[in-house]
Amino acid sequence: MSKRFETTFETVASGFEEYFQAFFGGGHARLTLQQGSPSGPSPDSSGESAKRTGQASQNTGVEIEAQPPGKRLQNMAQLSGGEKALTAVALLFALLQANPSPFCVLDEVDAMLDEVNVGRFVKALQALSKKTQFIVITHNRGTIEVADSIYGVSMGPDAASRVISMRLGDVKADA
Amino acid sequence: MSKRFETTFETVASGFEEYFQAFFGGGHARLTLQQGSPSGPSPDSSGESAKRTGQASQNTGVEIEAQPPGKRLQNMAQLSGGEKALTAVALLFALLQANPSPFCVLDEVDAMLDEVNVGRFVKALQALSKKTQFIVITHNRGTIEVADSIYGVSMGPDAASRVISMRLGDVKADA
Amino acid sequence: MYLKRLDIQGFKSFATRTTFEFGQGITAIVGPNGSGKSNIADALRWVLGEQSGRLLRARKMEDAIFAGSSKRQRADKVEVTLTLDNADGWLPLDFSEVALTRRGYRNGDSEYRINRKRVRLRDIHELLAKASVTQSSYAIIGQGLVETVLNLRPDERRHLIEEAA
Amino acid sequence: MYLKRLDIQGFKSFATRTTFEFGQGITAIVGPNGSGKSNIADALRWVLGEQSGRLLRARKMEDAIFAGSSKRQRADKVEVTLTLDNADGWLPLDFSEVALTRRGYRNGDSEYRINRKRVRLRDIHELLAKASVTQSSYAIIGQGLVETVLNLRPDERRHLIEEAA
Numbered sequence: 001m002s003k004r005f006e007t008t009f010e011t012v013a014s015g016f017e018e019y020f021q022a023f024f025g026g027g028h029a030r031l032t033l034q035q036g037s038p039s040g041p042s043p044d045s046s047g048e049s050a051k052r053t054g055q056a057s058q059n060t061g062v063e064i065e066a067q068p069p070g071k072r073l074q075n076m077a078q079l080s081g082g083e084k085a086l087t088a089v090a091l092l093f094a095l096l097q098a099n100p101s102p103f104c105v106l107d108e109v110d111a112m113l114d115e116v117n118v119g120r121f122v123k124a125l126q127a128l129s130k131k132t133q134f135i136v137i138t139h140n141r142g143t144i145e146v147a148d149s150i151y152g153v154s155m156g157p158d159a160a161s162r163v164i165s166m167r168l169g170d171v172k173a174d175a
Numbered sequence: 176m177s178k179r180f181e182t183t184f185e186t187v188a189s190g191f192e193e194y195f196q197a198f199f200g201g202g203h204a205r206l207t208l209q210q211g212s213p214s215g216p217s218p219d220s221s222g223e224s225a226k227r228t229g230q231a232s233q234n235t236g237v238e239i240e241a242q243p244p245g246k247r248l249q250n251m252a253q254l255s256g257g258e259k260a261l262t263a264v265a266l267l268f269a270l271l272q273a274n275p276s277p278f279c280v281l282d283e284v285d286a287m288l289d290e291v292n293v294g295r296f297v298k299a300l301q302a303l304s305k306k307t308q309f310i311v312i313t314h315n316r317g318t319i320e321v322a323d324s325i326y327g328v329s330m331g332p333d334a335a336s337r338v339i340s341m342r343l344g345d346v347k348a349d350a
Numbered sequence: 351m352y353l354k355r356l357d358i359q360g361f362k363s364f365a366t367r368t369t370f371e372f373g374q375g376i377t378a379i380v381g382p383n384g385s386g387k388s389n390i391a392d393a394l395r396w397v398l399g400e401q402s403g404r405l406l407r408a409r410k411m412e413d414a415i416f417a418g419s420s421k422r423q424r425a426d427k428v429e430v431t432l433t434l435d436n437a438d439g440w441l442p443l444d445f446s447e448v449a450l451t452r453r454g455y456r457n458g459d460s461e462y463r464i465n466r467k468r469v470r471l472r473d474i475h476e477l478l479a480k481a482s483v484t485q486s487s488y489a490i491i492g493q494g495l496v497e498t499v500l501n502l503r504p505d506e507r508r509h510l511i512e513e514a515a
Numbered sequence: 516m517y518l519k520r521l522d523i524q525g526f527k528s529f530a531t532r533t534t535f536e537f538g539q540g541i542t543a544i545v546g547p548n549g550s551g552k553s554n555i556a557d558a559l560r561w562v563l564g565e566q567s568g569r570l571l572r573a574r575k576m577e578d579a580i581f582a583g584s585s586k587r588q589r590a591d592k593v594e595v596t597l598t599l600d601n602a603d604g605w606l607p608l609d610f611s612e613v614a615l616t617r618r619g620y621r622n623g624d625s626e627y628r629i630n631r632k633r634v635r636l637r638d639i640h641e642l643l644a645k646a647s648v649t650q651s652s653y654a655i656i657g658q659g660l661v662e663t664v665l666n667l668r669p670d671e672r673r674h675l676i677e678e679a680a
């Protein structure tokens with residue numbers, strides 16, 4: 001378990017950096033193991049002893065740092081709404097890449113993203129979708145464009161949802 | 176203060192219902208005065224004694240109910256993301272209408288709204304803007320279209336924001 | 351292992367039986383505010399055994415059963431079936447297709463079935479544990495919750511990585 | 516009474532002095548993620564005397580002063596001036612134009628001025644109290660926070676109405 005944790009941690013951490021850089025067009029992001037009690041980090045805050053013993057002990061925490069390109073290292077609170085969403089997706093995609101879940105449901109994770117960032121997001125989504133089946137709830141055109149199939153939902157006057165299934169081919173013909 | 180509270184409450188409550196109905200194309204929404212301790216409502220949960228004494232006592236709370244058209248009365252948790260945003264804006268606009276703030280800053284309140292709802296939102300925004308000066312941060316085309324002036328912000332390579340001012344006339348010419 | 355089909359009946363705004371066929375690629379769900387998109391995600395959580403009222407946006411079972419309207423009467427129970435393709439043997443069951451069913455009643459009771467055979471909630475959890483799908487907080491990301499992973503305590507974030515290990 | 520101009524210098528990503536002229540109608544602020552739009556709203560809160568680190572997205576003064584980059588050195592102080600048109604005498608001051616200035620230093624100190632005259636924070640609050648602008652939780656709605664009004668406790672929501680009274 002602890003060796004496996006260490007390997008997984010390294011995989012997720014490097015995946016996180018790669019996804020962050022793909023999404024931000026550069027910059028840096030890091031996951032770090034911190035040996036610490038809930039009341040704060042101990043002198044060994046590099047997590048070195050955690051790695052040495054190979055133990056992800058109860059006191060070990062995972063800290064996150066993000067630095068968009070050209071900017072100074074930020075605490076998470078200073079990032080913008082879209083930057084936070086993108087950083088969170090980078091971590092989620094790193095987890096999915098390290099240990100592919102057979103499926104993943106994303107409910108409007110792209111709501112805060114501008115057009116350029118949606119483009120970067122869907123590129124990564126497409127690559128991951130080779131190993132993971134995605135169901136994506138979205139209002140965003142860029143995301144809808146990469147869907148293999150689409151379900152349209154509407155609310156009927158009887159307060160019951162109605163669904164129509166659209167193949168992507170049909171949608172494009174109508175556009 | 177207490178007579179003023181009662182009057183203001185009535186004004187906000189009826190404004191809230193009107194805005195809700197304008198946004199949802201029908202349905203019902205209510206603010207109710209509840210006489211109660213923090214541990215829950217007392218037998219007089221219609222708030223009648225609050226109204227009789229004209230006192231908004233420390234124990235009086237304001238409860239909120241919303242029922243989109245054709246649907247049964249919901250607790251707030253059941254509403255969708257967009258329905259919650261719209262209901263919240265209805266209450267905020269009712270407060271602004273009852274006591275116009277000279278200005279109001281809205282940071283991406285339209286992020287969750289579909290196209291139809293953005294249209295209803297901006298219609299109300301335009302009417303309120305006769306008494307209140309609005310600064311609206313948005314990614315949404317429908318909202319941008321009703322702006323009298325637009326500032327475009329971008330991030331420079333030196334990590335400093337840069338701003339250009341656009342008059343709405345200019346933007347439309349370029350589109 | 352992938353999702354083949356989701357049958358929703360009586361769950362929230364899905365009054366009558368509605369079937370979703372999922373392909374192996376990316377499926378997009380679109381529609382106006384309040385149409386029922388997130389309810390589909392909730393139904394998927396629910397059939398996988400989710401118990402959290404907060405994540406389901408339903409404080410009690412009643413909140414998750416079609417409440418009815420002036421034009422259609424309410425449902426008295428809810429049933430959701432998730433059909434999984436198990437041709438690769440990823441789930442530790444000797445079936446190439448696995449159907450997980452959950453039925454809920456207004457009194458709050460739930461029944462669980464695997465390929466129509468009645469089981470307990472923990473059997474569902476044990477089956478999916480290999481997938482770390484039900485426990486995994488990264489298989490279903492709810493609306494407005496994507497930033498949550500950034501706000502976790504360090505030990506909670508460690509737990510997220512342990513799930514992936 | 517309306518906002519005429521906002522001058523931002525050294526506040527967060529606004530390294531050099533940037534001026535916004537506001538008309539009486541609707542002003543839209545647009546731009547890519549992370550460009551600085553919400554920082555403008557933060558600057559407005561800040562010059563009106565906001566003290567909450569959470570609402571300012573800045574735990575200490577340092578977080579609100581331009582941090583610099585490899586291409587531009589950091590600022591050592593921040594100054595924001597909000598110029599208000601008071602031709603209708605809405606603010607209880609004998610000026611047709613009122614300029615509110617706040618200056619902040621890396622050590623955490625703040626200085627407040629009204630029309631260049633040094634005042635205390637409470638003078639800013641008292642001036643705006645008539646507007647119930649600084650106290651009012653409905654004059655500035657932050658990003659991701661619009662739903663907050665629905666999640667308030669009933670007594671907090673009563674307080675919202677008392678502000679409007």
Ligand SMILES: Nc1ncnc2c1ncn2[C@@H]1O[C@H](COP(=O)(O)OP(=O)(O)OP(=O)(O)O)[C@@H](O)[C@H]1O
Pocket residue numbers: 159243246249253254255256257258287361362363381382383384385386387388389390412413414415416417418493
């Ligand atoms: N038990 C129930 N019975 C009937 N309708 C319900 C029930 N629970 C929730 N609903 C309805 O479902 C609707 C919400 O659906 P949902 O959250 O799926 O919307 P959505 O399509 O995701 O919208 P958005 O784009 O705004 O997020 C609400 O209007 C609510 O009234």
Ligand SMILES: Nc1ncnc2c1ncn2[C@@H]1O[C@H](COP(=O)(O)OP(=O)(O)OP(=O)(O)O)[C@@H](O)[C@H]1O
Pocket residue numbers: 068071074078079080081082083112334526527528546547548549550551552553554555577578579580581582583658
């Ligand atoms: N003290 C500071 N010095 C320099 N830059 C800062 C400082 N504080 C915050 N920033 C930067 O400002 C940027 C955030 O700006 P802001 O929140 O205004 O973005 P935004 O335009 O609202 O984006 P979004 O559309 O994603 O909400 C962050 O990238 C952050 O790095």
Ligand SMILES: [Mg+2]
Pocket residue numbers: 255256257387388389493
């Ligand atoms: Mg939704």
Ligand SMILES: [Mg+2]
Pocket residue numbers: 080081082552553554658
């Ligand atoms: Mg922002």
